[in-house]
Amino acid sequence: MDRKTFLSRMGYTAIGGAALFSTPFGLTGCTPGTQDAEMFFDISLAQWSLNNSFFNGSLDPINFARIARQQFDIGAVEYVNRFYTDHVTDQGYLNELRNIANGEGVESVLIMCDNEGALGDPDPAARQQAAENHYKWLDMASFLGCHSIRVNAASSGSYEEQMQRAADGLRRLSEHAAGMNLGVIVENHGGLSSNAEWLVGVIEMVDMENCGTLPDFGNFRISQDETYDNYRGTEELMPYAKGVSAKSYAFDDNGNEANLDYMRLMQIVKDAGYTGYVGIEYEGDELSESDGIMATKELLMRVGKELADG
Template identity: 45%
Template sequence: MKDSIFNKRGLLFAFFAIFLFFFSCKDEKKKEDNILKVEDTIVVAPFFKLSLAQWSMHKMVFDDKVSPYTFAEKAKSWGFSGLEYVSGMYYEELEKENFSKEAMAAFVEKCNAESKKHEMTNLLIMIDGQGNLAAETSEERKKAVENHYKWVDAAAAMGCHSIRVNLSGGTSTEEWITSSVDGLTQLATYAKDKNVNVIVENHGGFSSNAADLALVMSKVNMPNCGTLPDFGNFCMKRKDGSIYNGECAEEYDMYKGVSELMPYAKGVSAKSYNFDADGNETKIDFSKMMNIVKDAGYEGFVGVEYEGDVLTEEEGIIATRDLLLKVAKEL
């Protein structure tokens, strides 16, 4: 009788041990599944970093009179880590002082203080209105080149890797190519000693013909001279004869253009206009564009540049950011 009781107890103990082992294994499996889920999340991190082009805020600055010095604070709050400044947003104060050394130094000091305060990285300054680097005459080109020196110095003082310039000027493709090579070589030679790159955006006119712009880069052939491929600026000719405004009459293939400019890219500008109900850009296939960028081996910053007219600037900036992150998970 005693042996029988012990046998029953032994069986119960064995059954209980098996029960605990089964559920313990099940719990370990859950833990493993959770670990795998965490690892999966890490794997789909973007191959690029996010920066914000200050032009995305141009209505805030010019129309609503928001201080351009809030750039770092706002960009940080919207989830960016890199800053792409626009020179023209500071011209009101700089022109009053005729771009004096003191005025430029104050600009640099304020920008550096804000970027440091909000732990943001200064990347580049987009320069406008400083003369035509591809002007027809050597005198005009030289003057334009020298006008850009102060911005090279500012970029160096801010820790930016580049200044973005425009290649305006010329009345024929051949003339424009020759003048562009000369203007860029002069400026890049000055910028080289400051450890600053001179990069050209496809930005209307001859510069929006990506094959020709790539040819200019190959002719300049300097390590600190490159491109800033923009997803949307491929209008070569407008019906009203303007460079930046008016209905486009002749447009370069945007996907072919970005492909041709990526070998020289030191930055990428993710231009956006409007979005559909699913959050996709209505004019530009971001998945196709970012595949081109990734296939080129690019792993630097991709700058959001919203220019739409339906969403507010803040909404458009966030929509573009989210689209880039969504696309990154799918690539």
């Protein structure tokens, strides 16, 4: 099935790559759907879904909230720190970023933070420095009205050593964040962090209310030779979740994610009592970024409605 046929079956008009950027924020030909009020969760858009367009300059990161609203009719966003490294302390830029979000009625949910050092570094001084490297992102998150920053629990050493080191670094950062009424949430994001049992142990060792998880449906590859079960992992991480990442890669003829059982995953999310944001994070290459986002949104809305009716 080609892309045009797939999108036709999904109930919206295909937008080619050129058309997406032919007018400001890709408004041409787009008739986005709206979220059903009966769903138990809200939908947000992870900026990484458009990472190629931001990296190649086709899109300007300052317009992310506007793109989310006008292109996809999504009213909440999850920023990626890599697109704001040069502006994180630029108050004028941050003012404009916040004003655009407010003007579009878009909520800033969280900032995904990478490349700031290993919070589980074997060296205590390096762990402390990694924690402090995140402070500027907490400041930005507070200014934008986010509830959390998403961090990584990277470490080295034995299973137990990595747990202790990651918990120590996370506690240092979480203590600082607590004074700002912000959360520090950890994604299963490779290495032992993709072992849900290990990550749960880390969060329990930190033992702070504002330190939790961001379960990602797809990131359960521990190493090249080891993968944790996606469904078991999601179920184990959900009791500590302060966010959920709806990873998607490809879709079948019926609009279902070809690699992940979204009905099963979202049932796990619902059973955990979670009612917050579920962030769209499309990482496929069969559809364009915009079409993959819309396909994921349509799937989430359909599954959400079915679970509400069930």
